[in-house]
Amino acid sequence: MAQITRREAIQTAAAAAAAAGLGACGGSAQRATKGEGVPYVLIGAGDRGSFLLKRLAGTVGGRCVGICDTYEPNLRNALQFAPAGVKQYRDHRAVLDDKEVQAVIIATPLYRHFDVTRDALEAGRHAFCEKSLVFRAEEVHALRALCEARPRQVLQTGLQRRYSPFYQAARQMIEKGLLGDVMHIRAQWHRNGAGRRPVQDPKLERQINWRFYKEYSAGPAAELASHQMDVADWMFGATPEFVSGVGGIDYWKDGRETYDNIHLIFRYPRGQKLVYTSISYNGHCDLLYGKRPNFGEEICGTAGTLHITIGDAANPAVGPAMGMWFSEPNAPKKETGKKSENWVAGATVSTEKMTSKGLPLLLPKDVVQRSDGFLEKELKFARQWLYKHDIAAPEEDRNPVDLSLEDFFRCVRTGARPRADLEVGLADSTGVILSNLAMEEGRRVFYSEIGKLGRGPLS
Numbered sequence: 001m002a003q004i005t006r007r008e009a010i011q012t013a014a015a016a017a018a019a020a021g022l023g024a025c026g027g028s029a030q031r032a033t034k035g036e037g038v039p040y041v042l043i044g045a046g047d048r049g050s051f052l053l054k055r056l057a058g059t060v061g062g063r064c065v066g067i068c069d070t071y072e073p074n075l076r077n078a079l080q081f082a083p084a085g086v087k088q089y090r091d092h093r094a095v096l097d098d099k100e101v102q103a104v105i106i107a108t109p110l111y112r113h114f115d116v117t118r119d120a121l122e123a124g125r126h127a128f129c130e131k132s133l134v135f136r137a138e139e140v141h142a143l144r145a146l147c148e149a150r151p152r153q154v155l156q157t158g159l160q161r162r163y164s165p166f167y168q169a170a171r172q173m174i175e176k177g178l179l180g181d182v183m184h185i186r187a188q189w190h191r192n193g194a195g196r197r198p199v200q201d202p203k204l205e206r207q208i209n210w211r212f213y214k215e216y217s218a219g220p221a222a223e224l225a226s227h228q229m230d231v232a233d234w235m236f237g238a239t240p241e242f243v244s245g246v247g248g249i250d251y252w253k254d255g256r257e258t259y260d261n262i263h264l265i266f267r268y269p270r271g272q273k274l275v276y277t278s279i280s281y282n283g284h285c286d287l288l289y290g291k292r293p294n295f296g297e298e299i300c301g302t303a304g305t306l307h308i309t310i311g312d313a314a315n316p317a318v319g320p321a322m323g324m325w326f327s328e329p330n331a332p333k334k335e336t337g338k339k340s341e342n343w344v345a346g347a348t349v350s351t352e353k354m355t356s357k358g359l360p361l362l363l364p365k366d367v368v369q370r371s372d373g374f375l376e377k378e379l380k381f382a383r384q385w386l387y388k389h390d391i392a393a394p395e396e397d398r399n400p401v402d403l404s405l406e407d408f409f410r411c412v413r414t415g416a417r418p419r420a421d422l423e424v425g426l427a428d429s430t431g432v433i434l435s436n437l438a439m440e441e442g443r444r445v446f447y448s449e450i451g452k453l454g455r456g457p458l459s
């Protein structure tokens, strides 16, 4: 296999990123002064809520004025991550009685997403609600109706990949035709472990390990796959026609009711497929040369492939966001209707030479611009060379969770529509609900079925 030269690699990777229009993306939060901002309360201060509070402490645009949790130990624990003296609430309705509060950030277990979000919206507040946005089919319809009646209020879903510069670059590469016709996505979230939380008092088992019980949780489809179903919808630019799959409780037979493994196939309108697996007894991931374990996506087009994964939220230094681009040798010449741009500006790169090794997906800061000075250009070329030779890797400057939270506050201030808006959240929740139905009933479930499901009164 012929080796690609330094110059070819750099030109190709840079041209890909430039063609992807990266200068225009990357979370559009306007900077605001620290200490000012939208007064908000966090509702649900467990693992995720505490994590969000830590991230929020380093962001601008919002001002934490309170924490709400029904479980005293979690409320007390989360106080350490909030500004001193914030108000404490044990009931979310008391938060909504407080006139100072403009927005709420909801990180309750899935079965409490809808009622807390509904109450917040009905009380005139803006809401950021964690994924998966809603739990049951009837809530899909009810939340849509509620939001349509309140167009001035912001509703954002906690799907942070939408705010990642890497994922935005991937989407723009697809839009520009750099991957050809994208027909296949493979996604996985594999882990090795029961995922069981320790419980001191057996009476608290269902409350603490709510993810294992169908009364409260939609299992791995909601907790893990929801992120990647959303990625596939975004990259394909469509929602699926149907889903089929197999799930089981096959390894961790510990009293749980929700699956410990799921295997799903989604068919999209032009025959594109998302092939998805989540298992809990092996954490290996063969994407990105095995550099990151657990989770990621492989996006396959007729002209190329992307491997991509988000940074490990808890430890991005150990598990950074990564993206690799592999060009497809001898790509078919079939007319796709999409205009593929002349993306290798001025350079003739044989795609055959690129098959053995992927090129890192570049972020805007690494792309050489015409306006760059000599030194800046040289620095960028040097960084690209280091990436190409695996000595360093492109890194997102900011955590997508931070970008998503700042953008929520920007939307509250400006009335703009979030990237991960109501419809993104509802499409995602629909995918979760129908995937579980497909696995439970052992049949192909069509997305059109959501129109009829859950049309009775809300229980």
Ligand SMILES: NC(=O)c1ccc[n+]([C@@H]2O[C@H](COP(=O)([O-])OP(=O)(O)OC[C@H]3O[C@@H](n4cnc5c(N)ncnc54)[C@H](O)[C@@H]3O)[C@@H](O)[C@H]2O)c1
Residues within 6 Å of the ligand: 043, 044, 045, 046, 047, 048, 049, 068, 069, 070, 071, 074, 075, 090, 091, 092, 107, 108, 109, 110, 112, 116, 130, 131, 132, 158, 159, 160, 207, 208, 210, 222, 223
């Ligand atoms: N976007 C992401 O990447 C991401 C990551 C992790 C978790 N999440 C989501 O965040 C949510 C919370 O997950 P978690 O792991 O933090 O759960 P958790 O059990 O650790 O925390 C949930 C907290 O909500 C509290 N709570 C329950 N009902 C409440 C109510 N009515 N009012 C106020 N507080 C209430 C609980 O007492 C608990 O402290 C889930 O929906 C999960 O899917 C999202």
